[in-house]
Amino acid sequence: MMSNGKALSASATRTSPPSNQAGKRLVSGAPASWEIKRLLWSILENTLYRYSFRAWSGWRVFLLRCFGAKIGKWCAIHRTSRVYYPWLLEMGDLVALGERATIYNIGRIVLGARSTISQEAYLCAGTHDYTRISMPLAVAPITVGSDAWICARAFVNPGMNIGNGAVVAAGAVVTRDVSAWTVVIGNPARMIRVREILDQ
Numbered sequence: 107m108m109s110n111g112k113a114l115s116a117s118a119t120r121t122s123p124p125s126n127q128a129g130k131r132l133v134s135g136a137p138a139s140w141e142i143k144r145l146l147w148s149i150l151e152n153t154l155y156r157y158s159f160r161a162w163s164g165w166r167v168f169l170l171r172c173f174g175a176k177i178g179k180w181c182a183i184h185r186t187s188r189v190y191y192p193w194l195l196e197m198g199d200l201v202a203l204g205e206r207a208t209i210y211n212i213g214r215i216v217l218g219a220r221s222t223i224s225q226e227a228y229l230c231a232g233t234h235d236y237t238r239i240s241m242p243l244a245v246a247p248i249t250v251g252s253d254a255w256i257c258a259r260a261f262v263n264p265g266m267n268i269g270n271g272a273v274v275a276a277g278a279v280v281t282r283d284v285s286a287w288t289v290v291i292g293n294p295a296r297m298i299r300v301r302e303i304l305d306q
């Protein structure tokens with residue numbers, strides 16, 4: 107049973123919802139033109155993109171660019187990776203997007219040069235404002251700095267900035283910005299060390 111204190115704080119929450127969605131932009135729905143583009147893209151993504159040779163990264167880059175993605179040179183994009191809205195994706199040179207990595211870019215996602223997004227990592231640039239009963243969509247961009255590594259199965263929350271050279275460990279959940287050249291682990295992700303580069 108709930109104590110009085112807890113009941114009181116629950117009722118206060120109902121009358122004055124917390125503003126924990128600060129920094130996220132609310133959107134009522136995607137423009138109609140997006141729906142058409144998104145449909146066409148998902149047809150291509152589930153056919154020509156998905157069922158292409160593993161080595162044909164250039165082909166997948168071409169398809170993404172046709173739908174408005176800004177992609178640098180020599181990127182390696184796995185055929186099972188998933189990009190929701192190519193026109194809201196920017197990648198520098200030499201970016202690697204791994205097997206079943208998901209770019210849920212309802213808000214813009216920028217991947218810096220030489221960054222690596224490993225297997226099944228999930229970059230999530232959208233959420234819902236649960237303080238309103240209609241749960242409107244809220245978008246917040248994600249930036250991954252140059253030389254950063256998002257390890258396998260990591261989850262990056264909307265609005266996060268991952269600094270240059272940062273390492274987000276396998277399975278980590280990023281709920282705060284990650285400083286440049288640090289290694290973070292766990293849920294919520296916390297820094298364990300500075301990333302040292304020994305071969306320069």
Ligand SMILES: CC(C)(COP(=O)(O)OP(=O)(O)OC[C@H]1O[C@@H](n2cnc3c(N)ncnc32)[C@H](O)[C@@H]1OP(=O)(O)O)[C@@H](O)C(=O)NCCC(=O)NCCS
Pocket residue numbers: 204224225256257258259273274275276277278289291292298
């Ligand atoms: C982030 C990572 C690179 C850190 O490696 P490291 O610097 O050698 O770290 P260590 O193995 O020395 O571990 C340091 C501490 O972090 C913990 N740790 C390491 N990786 C962790 C993880 N993914 N989740 C939670 N804790 C982790 C270790 O248990 C250790 O804790 P302790 O000090 O209490 O014993 C590595 O653990 C990792 O996640 N690699 C990703 C592998 C991957 O995604 N591969 C895809 C191939 S493309």
